[in-house]
Amino acid sequence: MPQPQDKTAAALIRAGLRLPQLRLLLAIADIGQISGAAAQVGMTQPAASRLLAELERTAGAPLFDRHPRGVVLTQAGALLARRARSALRDIATAFAEVDMLASGAGGVVRIGTVTGPGLELVLPLIRDMRVTYPEIEFDVTVDTSDMLAEALFAHRIDFYIGRVLANVNPRDVIVRHIGPEPIALLVRKDHPLLRKTNLTLQDTLAHDWVMQAPGGLLRRAVEAYLLRHDLPPPSRTLSTSSLLLTLGIISDTNVVAPVARSVADVLVSPGRINGDLRILDVAGDMAVDPYGLVSLRDAAPTPAVARIMTLLEDRIRNRAARPG
Template identity: 55%
Template sequence: MPEPVSFSDPSLSVARDTLIRRGLRLSQLRLLVALRDTGQVSGAAAQVGMTQPAASRLLAELERTVEARLYDRHARGVTLTTAGHTLADRAEAMLHGLDDAHHQIAALSSGARGTVRIGSVTGPAVELVLPVIRELRVTYPDIELSVHIDTSDKLSDALTAGDLDFFIGRVPEGMDPHAITLEEVGPEPVSLVVRLEHPLSRKAQPAIADCLAYDWVMQPKNGLLRRTAEAYLLRNGYTLPERILSTSSMLLTLAIICETNAIAPIARSAANFYAGAEAFGGRIRQLNVAEDLSVVPYSLIYLRSVEASPAVTRVLTLIRRKINEKTIEGAFGA
């Protein structure tokens, strides 16, 4: 039984590029493909932009390189041999592959293709990232996006580890401010949301005190949104809710809201989205209370030491444009 051949066998690498070592040139392959298509040496020469004598010389050199006759002459021109057709077909595939590689490289260089890894806290994800995703699907479908939604401390760790190109959030304690570039966006207003048929929905002007009688769903302790909500209540002379379910999952938060009388503080941009008729079947509504409740401003954050790829630069440009549009509209902090 023959012994298996190792993939590290040096004889295989020689076999793989034998024709290149013998002097095979791309101009010869282009000429052979043109010869197959035109059936004439003169026509093939004209197609690739050379004289007929030069074409004849290149074809003769090619036959010596491959050690086979590639075409036969006849009264009406030439016909490729079986070997000629085999090489021409492979040459055409290779040339098309090079053209595709050129187009892909050009797309990467222009930012029309590439991978962009975005991190965001909940509010900006709905308000800024989602519209950019919609636009990119139409204008630059070859840009591959990944979006990671989490709290700012987790996003900061992911950015530092090289798992994100940038994130939209806040600088957590412990992050080196000298290592990042920060572009402040604006504050993040917060709304209290309940299910559509919640008892408080029957009140034209519910008060915060009314809300404290119900269960609340909030981030785990020390989460920024939870700290903000609790500080707001205490600052305005209220006690904290007696019953709080802690979860970092927005999906679970909304599911609980839909199925119980619980109340949850969430980013207003997210509340506007989820309270729409198309999201969760319009089963969520915002309470007309605590209109001035908001989280400290968030920012666009990326590492100083990492040069953004063209695709990342393109996405950042679109996000900055959305920020400017919303700033003009007065959407931030509204």
């Protein structure tokens, strides 16, 4: 009793299956003549006949019938041609995707960012990239600089926008300087401080504050600013790193919340996330230490990552060049 032939992909390749055979089969399906099909794929008719004979041996079945006016695919030939057309299309698509990856027009880019630059720089960039480079997939992590640095060294992100802390060896990273991050004091729209004339920073200390946990960069910047102005830190504070919780507390109570200015600008814009918040007109020069775009010195970026980093650097330069 004859044994069934092994028709796995590896066995077919070992048996001599080749792409030119499939291309020739498709040409015959389209043209109906061996001579015309051979000319279309760029070979002689004897070479075409030889390839077809090899393909029939590999398939183990007749693939076409000869007629006075040409050749017609058998049922087996038509089935193989249909599958071959799909396979060649998939191969062409795969090579197109490889080209896209190599050019930086596709791939995955893993960005880390602190909240302010995330809204000011990363979000607008991603919005534009959905139009110009829709095949690039973004994975964005929003966290504090210390957690982002840890993720960078663990290779969980490709780069981050934040600060390089003292425990990071500067020889291990490349930093593109961006600038200081302004801080704004955020309150609800009916807060009593908004009705006070000649408002001072000291006036805000009569109210509860909601801030980062002790040791957080933004909190340290606020406390240092108060100290430079001979003021004590707030006596009543709620500590949280959650922006969502902070917004909920601001909306329901008379707390004062220092947040990145870029975040505050979004929150107070009419029709945006929450138009019921306001920025206090005080301490306009309060800011966190300068931050930058941080990447590993010894890690070569993929083409997609390099493209996005270049576009971010362009936007950073354009922002620095704007007056005011």
